[in-house]
Amino acid sequence: MRELLTTPAGYRLRPWAVTDVDAVLEAFAPPEMLRQSGGTPIDSPGAAGAWLRARRAAWDSGSGYSWAVVDPAGAVAGNVAVSSVDRRHDTGWVSYWTTHAARGRGVAGAATRAVADWALTDLGLFRLELGHRVDNPASCRVARRAGFAVEGLERAKLRYDGTRHDVELHARLAIDPA
Ligand SMILES: CC(C)(COP(=O)(O)OP(=O)(O)OC[C@H]1O[C@@H](n2cnc3c(N)ncnc32)[C@H](O)[C@@H]1OP(=O)(O)O)[C@@H](O)C(=O)NCCC(=O)NCCS
Structure with a gap:
């Protein structure tokens, strides 16, 4: 099973x-990133270390596979x-984020495509799902670029700060055309 992937742009x-x-601390510094850590602040070396250890443990147990995306200069993107x-x-849930510095360059779309390709081949999964809030159009673009078709709307699935949000569900199957 490969543990190194590349995108066409050299990430x-x-x-x-x-x-x-340090890269994890910097990435999670913006307040909106709290949602990407399930509400747990990643604001100290200890918290960043715990986040990294959890990623490693999931990889080793086969429950989840988190990939750092690294730009051609070596910085985590x-x-x-x-x-x-x-x-x-044989299903899995896909998620992604990019650092502020890396956004708007097609990084998330290309990286998500690379990981989805890997999950449907090396890992042997059949169905990958992801969801994004309907007010997150950039995430919808990333999903489509990575080959995830829209499957429907999950009404009021998430609640943040007392407000409920609809979520659009996407999925990509191993048998989908490339
Ligand atoms: C969503 C996120 C991953 C996008 O990362 P990115 O590296 O900038 O994404 P890309 O550059 O690959 O693509 C962004 C696409 O969204 C489009 N986009 C960006 N902002 C947009 C907006 N406000 N409205 C519509 N489209 C938008 C871009 O034009 C681009 O479209 P294209 O592929 O047709 O050119 C990034 O903004 C992020 O990390 N956000 C916080 C975490 C998050 O929301 N994760 C997803 C949770 S479901």
């Missing part, structure tokens, strides 16, 4: 390493993950 994807503490891996049904 590398690799498993997160314990030495990525984002994260793409396949989590909730279910071997009974």
Whole structure:
């Protein structure tokens, strides 16, 4: 199973390493990133280390695979993950974020495509799902660029600060055309 992927623009994807503490702290500094850590603040070296150890443990147990996206100069530009891996049904849940500095350059779309390709081949999954709030059009573009078709609307699925949000569900199957 490959542990190094590349995108056409020369970004590398690799498993997160314990030495990525500073990159993780910087990535999670913007307030909106709190949602990407499930509401747990990643605001200290200890919290960043715990986040990295959890990624490693999930990879080792086969429950989830988080990839650091690294730009051609060696800086961490984002994260793409396949989590909730279910071997009974061969399904997984895909998520992604990019650092502020990396946004708007097609990084998330290309990196998510690379990880989805890997999950449907190397990992042998059949169905990958992802969801985004309907008020997150950039995430919808990323999903489409990575080959995830729209499957429908999940009404009022999420609640943040007392407000409920509709979520659009996308999925990509191993048998979908490339
Ligand atoms: C969503 C996110 C991953 C996008 O990352 P990115 O690296 O900038 O994405 P890309 O450059 O690959 O693509 C962004 C696409 O969205 C489009 N886009 C950006 N802002 C947009 C907006 N406000 N409205 C419509 N489209 C928008 C871009 O034009 C681009 O479209 P294209 O592929 O047709 O050129 C990034 O903004 C992020 O990390 N946000 C916070 C975390 C998050 O929301 N994660 C997803 C949770 S479901």
